[in-house]
Amino acid sequence: MLNQLxxxxxxxxIERIAASAQNVLALTLSPAPDSLPPTSSRVGGIGYWPQQRDYPRNCRGQPLALLAQFNLAELPxxxxxxxxxxxxxxxDPFDDGLGMDYDNPDNRSGIATVYFADTAAASLSRAEQRALFPANAFYEDEDGEPETLADPEFQARWAADPQAEIRRWLALKAAVAAKVADAELSRYWQQEEAAMLAALPAFVAEIEQKEVNDISAISAAASPWLAQSEKRVLDLMASGEHTMALMDWYMHDTALYVNGEPVAVNSDWQQTDEAFQADWQHHPEALIQGWAARKNHLVKAINHAGLNEAWQAEHSAILSNIKARIASLNKLExxxxxxxxxxxxxxLCPRSEAAIIELMGQSPYVDLWALSDEMDDAALLDAIAGVRSQSQWQAYWRSHPQAVLEVDWQMQDELVAAFGDAKLSQTWAQERAKMQAAADTLIAQGALFEQAEQLDMLLAMAIPDTAAAMQAAISADADLRTRISGLERTMLGGRMARLAAHFQAAGLTVDESTAMPANIAPSREQLLQVRDLFGIYADTDSADDENEAEAAQAILHTFIADNDRQVAALDDAELSTLWSSERAVLLPQIASIRSRTDALMLIGNPVASDQRLYALQQEMNPxxxxxxxxLMPEMHTLADDESAPYWGHPVSGEYAVSGSLQSQYLLHxxxxxxxHHGAPLYQWAQQQGLSDDAIEAIEAIINRQQSSNHLMGYPFFTQTDPRYYHAAKQEDILLFQLDSAGHGNDVDILWGDSGVGAFFINAEDLAGGHFERSWFNWDCY
Known part of the structure; x- marks a missing residue:
């Protein structure tokens, strides 16, 4: 590496850098086999813990999760x-900070570093440790296996002709090599491509030794076959040549198949805005200040105390050190x-970003650029989350729900007609009556909805045969799918205009004061819980059990009795009036309930008394x-399930570990x-007369040659080294670092937005074997 520098x-x-050399134990990860012993080195998953020792837990009594364990006798x-x-x-995977206390690193209530001198004591079994955690832990799906994200179209094509898919992937790479037109890359590519094509059967067999989920299975297996080409691509990117074209070299490695063609998942995200790039080059401070001003406007419009507090601190941190922020951003692609x-x-604003996502249900970072100072709060919130459209639809629904449904019936009629299928039209005509009957029940109950999509989802349950026939038709005909999708977008985009025209023609008026408040924050938690309740319906099937009707009716009668007691205990006149009216509508319908699904349809939607009760108690109707x-114990959602709390482990899966001793130089x-150098990196670079291009080239060499996953050595940070802010920790050294990057395609580790996690320890504690005194930090871009 020193020669390349x-x-x-x-x-x-170079001599100064060479003097900083340290030995590190560089770590290489690979998917763990099922036979991996519990005492073996691993990252993620479940490892060794003695049966007679208390399992590590956070201050709330929840179990901590293994990040990594290292059997030191197995490693160099x-x-x-x-x-x-x-x-x-x-x-601590139950904490969004993962157990880190940035302000007080000595607070170890959410972390544990443990050293076992030997592993002779019997360990808790894998099943016993797994039972300590909730069902949603470890990113497992319903069969208990780690969750995988698959590309079904690629899988089908691979099953039909794997060699054809490899040739297709090679053709994508070849097109990039031809576009770059670099003689050395072309020479390497021609040699290595020919070798792969000559050995296709063996290459297919190699890939199929592992699960084939998507196109990345090819790229992961191909890397050793294309070593010289890959190295040349990295060298070209490090030199700044052909950077834009070479991005496609890697983007095809994570492509998804769409209509028979692989499409890079980040293709839209990678679009270049030349005007923006010119502004960023000449006026980066103005762009950052403009973004901050827009977000400030949004935060004021939402008007939530927790969000205001978080943003105030982050806003000051960004603007007070804006040049450092620009330098940090320029280190990225x-x-x-x-x-x-x-x-x-x-x-850079994790607390306020998390608060906005919780309050609004989405991140606004893309849409912020569309905001302007002239917008009032309502217009601004509408631009981000469609609040105004939701509010207007709510007003239409509350004023004249039957008229709203008439527009829905018309849109559904047009959609069915567009299929041009007589059998589908006949099915729809038969089920239309069922949908109208379900809608009549909703109207009688005075059902409330946050948005039109909730009503659509509930009513769709009344037309299962129509929905199934539509799905089968568009699945079999790509052209039809495109046409129907376009029609649906047009209809939904014009929904409010249709409603306005229909109401005007019918001479109906709308009282928009009946809509839910435009200010999201006070009611968002309730609305999220309502949405989760609606999620119950999605996969519900009616049972044919002869006792089904009796059981469902008994549960509903229990609900009415429980709610009677609840309303009486609260002694609120408005709530009592609302519940009395709703109860009178609900009670006569119970005798007609034939299944749990029918019961859920009857009471699952939010009604006026629910909203009043929430205003009184700040929770959904218990x-x-x-x-x-x-009614549906197997279907209640994570938001309603106290046994399924937040889970945020950075490691998805379980990985075996091998190690090698390497020299590491101080360059981050x-x-x-x-x-060592007498100044922070960028100040030192200026003192040495190094250009930004030279720094980028040096960092590219470092990233290529030095592992960022290791025991001991020097740390790497995406943000500022926290030891600058804690004088008592400035002599502490790195013990263990795990990066999001530096792994193969079959390893899935992500700290926030591509960050890095690390444990630090005082040198004296390390020498004395006091590993429990180490402390934890992680950061991300």
Whole structure:
């Protein structure tokens, strides 16, 4: 590596860097086999824990989760570490900070570092440890296996002709090589492509030794076959040549199949806005200040105390050190458009971003650029989350729900007619009456909805045969799918205009004061819970059990009795009046209930008394929630399930670990860098007369040659080294670092937005074997 740096640094600079060399135990990860012993080194998953020892837990009593464990006898010896024993690191996946306390690193209530001198004591079994965690832990799906994201179209094509898919993938790479027109890359590519084509059967067999989910299975297996081509691509990118064209070299490795063709998942995200790039080059401060001003406007419009507090601190941090922020952003891949800048800035504001997502249900970083100072609060919220459209639709529904449904029937009639299928039209005509009957029930109950889509989803349950026939038709005909999708978008986009015209023609008036408030924050939590309740219906099937009707009716009678007691206890006149009216509509209908699904349709939707009760108690109707759980215990959602709390582990899956001793040089910005070189990285670079291009080239060499996943050595940060802010920690050294990057395609690790996690320890504690005194930090872009 030092030889490669000679092209960018003087002999004196190289000598200074060489003097910083340290031995590190570089770590390489690969998917763990089922036979991996519990005492073996691993990252993620479940490892060794003695049966007679209390399992590590956070301050709320929840179990900590294994981040990594290292059997030191299996790894090459490192002079600073014990020669044997098991060193394990635990974090808190139930905390969005993963157990880190940035303000007080000595608060270890959410982490644990444990050293077992030997592993002779019997361990808790894998099943026993798994039982400590909720069902949603470890990103498992319904069969208990780790969740995978698959590309069904690729899988089908692979099953039909795997060699054809490899040739297709090679053709995509070849097109990039031809576009770049670099003689050395072309030579390597021609040689390596020919070798792969000559060995296709063996290559297919190699790939099929693992699960084939998507096109990345080809790229992961092909990497050793294309070693020289890959190295040349990296060299070209490091030199700044053909960077835009070469992005496609990697984007095809994660493409998804759409209508028979692989489409890079980030193709829209990678679009270049030349005007933006020019502004960023000449006026980056103005762009950041403009983004901050827009977000400030949004935060004021939402008007939520927790969000205001979080944003005030983050806003000050961004603007008080804006040049450092620009330098940090310039270290990334070149920003191509405002959306990329918005995402990068949003990552610097994790607390306010999380609050906005919770309150609004989405991140606004792309849409912020569309805001202007002239917008009032209502217009601004509407631009981000469609609040005005939702509010207007709510007003239409509350004023004249039957008229709203008449427009819906008309739109559905037009959609069915567009299929041109007589059998489908006949099915729709038969089920239309069922849908209208379900709608009559909703109207009689005075059902409330946050938005039209909730009503659509509920009514769609009344037309299962129509929905199934539509899905079968568009699945079999790509042209029809495109045409129907376009028609649906047109209809939904013009829904409000149709409603306005229909109401005007019928001489109906709308009182928009009956709509829910435009201010999202006070009612958002209730609305989220309502949405979760609607999620119950999605996969519900009616049972044919002869006792089904009796059981469902009994549960509904229990609900009415429970709600009677609840309303009486609250002693609120408005709530009592609302419930009395709703009860009178509900009670006579119970005798006609034939299934749990019917019962859910009857009571699952939110009504006026629910909204009043929420205003009084700040929670969804407990009696109704309990009733829904009884009606469909296997379907209640995570938001309603106290046994399924937040889970946010950075490691998806379980990985075996191998290690190698390597030399590491001090080239990333850190407290050690400033000590060794006399200044932080960018200040040192200026003192040495290094250009930005030279720094980028040096960092590319570092990233290629030095592992960022290791025990001991020097740390890497995406943000500022936290030891600058904690004088008592400035002599502490890195013990273990795990990066989001630096792994193969079959390893899935992500700290926030492509960050890095690390444990630090005082040198004296390390020498004394006091690993429990280490502390934890993670950051991201």
């Amino acid at each position: 000679k092209a960018h640094l003087s002999a004196e600079q 010896p490192h002079p600073a570490l014990p020669a044997a024993g098991l060193l394990a690191f635990y974090i 070149p920003l191509r458009n405002p959306a990329q800048l918005g995402q990068a800035l949003a990552a 009696a109704k929630t309990a009733c829904c759980r009884q 910005d850190s407290f050690e860098f400033a000590q």
